[in-house]
Amino acid sequence: MKAHIRHIAHKRKGIVTESEKTVAKQSIEIGRATDQDIFLADSGVSYHHARINLLPDGTVSVSSVSRLGFYIEGKLVQNCLIQRNGEILIGVFNIKIEIDAKKDLVDITVEKIAEDIVEVAKERMLPTSLEQTWLSKRSTSWIGFILILVLFLGFPLAEFYDSNAKQVIAEFRLPGDDLWLSGEISSPHRHFGNDCNQCHQQPFVKVRDSACIDCHRKITVHADPDLYDLAELQQTRCATCHKEHNGTSHLIQTAQKLCSDCHGALLTDADSELTRITDFAIDHTEFKVSLMTRSGLSRNDPQAWQRISLDDPAIRHETGLVFPHDVHLDAGGVEGPLGNQVMACKDCHRTDASGNYMIPIAMEPHCQSCHRLEFDPDDLDRELPHSDLPNLRKMLNEYYSLKALRGGITDNDAPDLVTERRRPGKSLTRKEQEVALKWALEKAEFVAEEVVEFRSCNLCHKVERDPSVAAGWNIPEVNTAQSRWLPKGDFDHKSHRNSTCESCHEAGSSTRSEDVLLPKIAVCRECHGGQNSDRLLQSTCIECHDFHQQEQILMEVSHMGSQSNE
Amino acid sequence: MHQSVLSFRRSRYLWWCSTLCIAAIVAYWMHEPAMPPNGSTWLGYTLGTVGAVLILWLMWFGIRKRSYRSRMGTVHGWLSAHIYLGLGLITVVTLHTGFQFGWNLHSFTYVLMMLVIASGMVGVYCYLHFPRVMTEDSGESTADSLIRQIQEIDRQALILASEIDPETHDKVIKSIRRSAIGGNAWQLLFARGKTRRIEGLNLAPEQLIQDDPDNTDLRGSTMMFMAGNIASGHLDKSDATRRLSDLLIGQKTVLVKQLRRNLQIQAFMDIWLYFHVPLSFALLAALTAHIISVFFYW
Numbered sequence: 105m106k107a108h109i110r111h112i113a114h115k116r117k118g119i120v121t122e123s124e125k126t127v128a129k130q131s132i133e134i135g136r137a138t139d140q141d142i143f144l145a146d147s148g149v150s151y152h153h154a155r156i157n158l159l160p161d162g163t164v165s166v167s168s169v170s171r172l173g174f175y176i177e178g179k180l181v182q183n184c185l186i187q188r189n190g191e192i193l194i195g196v197f198n199i200k201i202e203i204d205a206k207k208d209l210v211d212i213t214v215e216k217i218a219e220d221i222v223e224v225a226k227e228r229m230l231p232t233s234l235e236q237t238w239l240s241k242r243s244t245s246w247i248g249f250i251l252i253l254v255l256f257l258g259f260p261l262a263e264f265y266d267s268n269a270k271q272v273i274a275e276f277r278l279p280g281d282d283l284w285l286s287g288e289i290s291s292p293h294r295h296f297g298n299d300c301n302q303c304h305q306q307p308f309v310k311v312r313d314s315a316c317i318d319c320h321r322k323i324t325v326h327a328d329p330d331l332y333d334l335a336e337l338q339q340t341r342c343a344t345c346h347k348e349h350n351g352t353s354h355l356i357q358t359a360q361k362l363c364s365d366c367h368g369a370l371l372t373d374a375d376s377e378l379t380r381i382t383d384f385a386i387d388h389t390e391f392k393v394s395l396m397t398r399s400g401l402s403r404n405d406p407q408a409w410q411r412i413s414l415d416d417p418a419i420r421h422e423t424g425l426v427f428p429h430d431v432h433l434d435a436g437g438v439e440g441p442l443g444n445q446v447m448a449c450k451d452c453h454r455t456d457a458s459g460n461y462m463i464p465i466a467m468e469p470h471c472q473s474c475h476r477l478e479f480d481p482d483d484l485d486r487e488l489p490h491s492d493l494p495n496l497r498k499m500l501n502e503y504y505s506l507k508a509l510r511g512g513i514t515d516n517d518a519p520d521l522v523t524e525r526r527r528p529g530k531s532l533t534r535k536e537q538e539v540a541l542k543w544a545l546e547k548a549e550f551v552a553e554e555v556v557e558f559r560s561c562n563l564c565h566k567v568e569r570d571p572s573v574a575a576g577w578n579i580p581e582v583n584t585a586q587s588r589w590l591p592k593g594d595f596d597h598k599s600h601r602n603s604t605c606e607s608c609h610e611a612g613s614s615t616r617s618e619d620v621l622l623p624k625i626a627v628c629r630e631c632h633g634g635q636n637s638d639r640l641l642q643s644t645c646i647e648c649h650d651f652h653q654q655e656q657i658l659m660e661v662s663h664m665g666s667q668s669n670e
Numbered sequence: 671m672h673q674s675v676l677s678f679r680r681s682r683y684l685w686w687c688s689t690l691c692i693a694a695i696v697a698y699w700m701h702e703p704a705m706p707p708n709g710s711t712w713l714g715y716t717l718g719t720v721g722a723v724l725i726l727w728l729m730w731f732g733i734r735k736r737s738y739r740s741r742m743g744t745v746h747g748w749l750s751a752h753i754y755l756g757l758g759l760i761t762v763v764t765l766h767t768g769f770q771f772g773w774n775l776h777s778f779t780y781v782l783m784m785l786v787i788a789s790g791m792v793g794v795y796c797y798l799h800f801p802r803v804m805t806e807d808s809g810e811s812t813a814d815s816l817i818r819q820i821q822e823i824d825r826q827a828l829i830l831a832s833e834i835d836p837e838t839h840d841k842v843i844k845s846i847r848r849s850a851i852g853g854n855a856w857q858l859l860f861a862r863g864k865t866r867r868i869e870g871l872n873l874a875p876e877q878l879i880q881d882d883p884d885n886t887d888l889r890g891s892t893m894m895f896m897a898g899n900i901a902s903g904h905l906d907k908s909d910a911t912r913r914l915s916d917l918l919i920g921q922k923t924v925l926v927k928q929l930r931r932n933l934q935i936q937a938f939m940d941i942w943l944y945f946h947v948p949l950s951f952a953l954l955a956a957l958t959a960h961i962i963s964v965f966f967y968w
Contacts, residue, residue: 239855
């Protein structure tokens with residue numbers, strides 16, 4: 105083979121020297137020995153290090169003679185084949201081999217690249233710090249950064265904005281906006297809880313009231329928006345109080361701060377009866393009882409009702425009755441049709457089916473078993489109808505007329521015609537009938553007077569004779585049909601059923617029917633403390649009061665919670 | 671006198687951190703939200719904002735430490751603040767969560783933050799502990815000076831070897847190539863890999879042969895070759911051989927071992943940052959997603 109060998113040496117001060125020679129030999133020898141074709145003066149090279157051969161197919165083979173080998177493309181090898189050109193490294197020398205096939209010539213350029221092998225070894229040194237290894241702060245940072253953004257932001261946003269993406273995410277159960285769930289959804293909302301957009305309808309806009317009212321169509325406002333045109337009421341959103349994603353128990357706020365924020369700051373103004381209230385135990389006015397004080401008005405007319413404080417010494421419940429509780433609750437008992445009877449509250453006062461409220465007291469179910477309306481000593485089973493004064497005389501007249509016509513009445517003052525027993529089939533003459541009916545009319549009048557003024561009605565009612573009215577008497581309207589006395593509160597008897605009646609109602613010492621026997625707040629405070637009480641039952645406003653007032657108008661977006669993005 | 675990064679300016683930032691934490695705890699304790707404590711009360715938003723600003727500021731440290739011309743405090747001071755305010759994040763952000771955790775982005779962000787802080791705490795330990803160990807180990811020698819010393823020995827060894835015979839020369843070249851310093855991350859951290867061959871060489875060469883003549887690990891190694899030569903004593907140039915042996919077995923082994931340990935300690939000092947930095951960026955991404963998500967679904 106023929107080889108053109110060129111030596112390049114870098115001297116000091118940047119001077120480069122070159123020497124060239126052409127050799128024609130079987131193979132080109134490389135080594136540290138002076139007889140080598142390519143002489144490499146470097147202690148890192150063997151005397152006979154390697155050999156270059158041109159093969160018949162036009163390629164060049166380089167093979168190591170010593171066991172040290174050489175480097176090609178950074179790898180330590182013993183042999184290699186060079187197709188057209190290549191570079192090998194032996195010791196500190198870079199040897200560039202170029203094949204010129206046309207001229208059957210191999211160009212070899214030898215260049216010293218370092219002073220000695222140690223420097224080359226240093227260049228080839230393995231990483232000595234983590235920075236030089238595959239570990240990388242930058243790439244892992246980028247990968248982590250992008251992965252997290254794609255997963256936690258990209259997927260949920262795609263689900264929100266793109267219906268196809270939403271479908272794919274649902275189909276393959278990929279993570280979507282469920283990754284954003286900030287806390288446990290309350291159990292009543294959980295059935296649609298996996299669809300965030302039921303409530304979160306617009307991005308970057310707080311949940312609107314319309315989303316709530318879509319389902320809660322019957323919810324009422326807190327106060328009449330025309331009367332109370334307050335920013336706190338108009339602009340408070342549903343979600344201000346009803347915070348989702350805090351589990352079930354916190355969906356309805358019970359903290360009294362929710363109320364006292366406004367009701368604690370209310371200043372009594374001339375138009376408002378609202379008073380400052382911040383805490384049940386220390387800052388709550390005496391209860392106001394709703395009483396029907398104006399007669400002649402319908403029960404449904406708000407004007408008929410008045411709220412009177414239990415503190416008011418003039419408070420009276422005008423029942424229209426003469427009814428002393430103390431007589432009925434006498435420990436020694438009270439005389440009744442069945443003899444002496446010791447009565448208890450429950451003999452008259454019963455709760456309704458809910459157990460929460462008392463059934464209003466009425467004559468027939470509650471009183472009449474004792475206060476029987478009998479009028480004829482000869483017929484004690486016969487009773488007068490209650491509450492039918494205008495027809496009383498007529499009914500008595502009919503009763504006694506029939507009796508008089510039949511005869512056989514035991515009445516010393518009655519004419520014989522009426523008292524004598526008649527044989528069957530014997531009828532009275534017209535004259536006799538007139539006598540009998542006259543007696544019956546007089547008797548009816550007498551009994552009516554007796555029953556109304558002396559024996560039955562007057563026992564419970566304040567009866568006044570008044571010839572100007574058809575009935576002949578005036579009996580004041582009775583007002584006992586009330587079952588809710590504190591309609592603004594939500595007291596129920598059921599949750600207090602383990603307490604005795606007497607522990608709250610001082611009925612045993614009440615001598616007048618006008619007495620209002622509802623317990624004052626002090627009685628409640630024996631058990632109920634404020635929100636922060638440490639020895640009594642902690643009771644906040646919500647314990648007794650509803651925020652959404654049943655009697656108020658339905659909530660609409662325009663009434664509660666503005667649409668604006670506050 | 672050198673001042674520890676922890677006691678910089680009489681632990682100024684420790685006081686900052688403590689004040690921040692105490693203020694957060696007192697506010698949390700006094701705060702009576704109408705709902706359970708969580709990130710969306712006014713205090714929750716406040717603590718969240720403080721936390722987010724702190725995180726951004728703490729990450730700014732990566733930029734500040736590179737801007738050598740900055741006059742905005744010393745890097746030493748910044749590091750001290752970085753450490754203490756980073757620790758303060760634990761309190762601020764834990765209170766921001768209101769102790770509500772779940773399998774969601776928000777808790778994931780919290781966990782990432784705690785991992786960043788934990789890796790930072792490892793960093794502080796490394797920063798304070800390992801320089802002392804390194805000084806005890808290597809004195810004033812740095813890895814570079816050790817490498818230079820080893821290279822000098824190699825150079826001398828080559829000259830000596832070329833005086834002996836070509837075979838010895840070849841062996842020494844191989845030895846230089848083989849006793850590679852460093853390696854991949856695993857090898858650097860655990861001083862593993864090719865190190866083992868050198869470690870066995872604390873023993874005298876004669877003893878090596880006696881102990882384990884068939885040790886494949888050692889067979890063919892320079893040291894075995896040298897040991898064999900010395901033991902057989904058949905070489906004429908036994909003086910050069912002994913000097914070579916002294917260089918390679920005596921001095922180089924010690925230096926290589928010292929260097930490997932030096933590199934290992936350096937790797938220990940660096941490795942935490944390979945967690946701290948990527949985790950910080952992961953946190954930045956999660957934090958971004960967290961903030962966007964809570965206001966997206968306000």
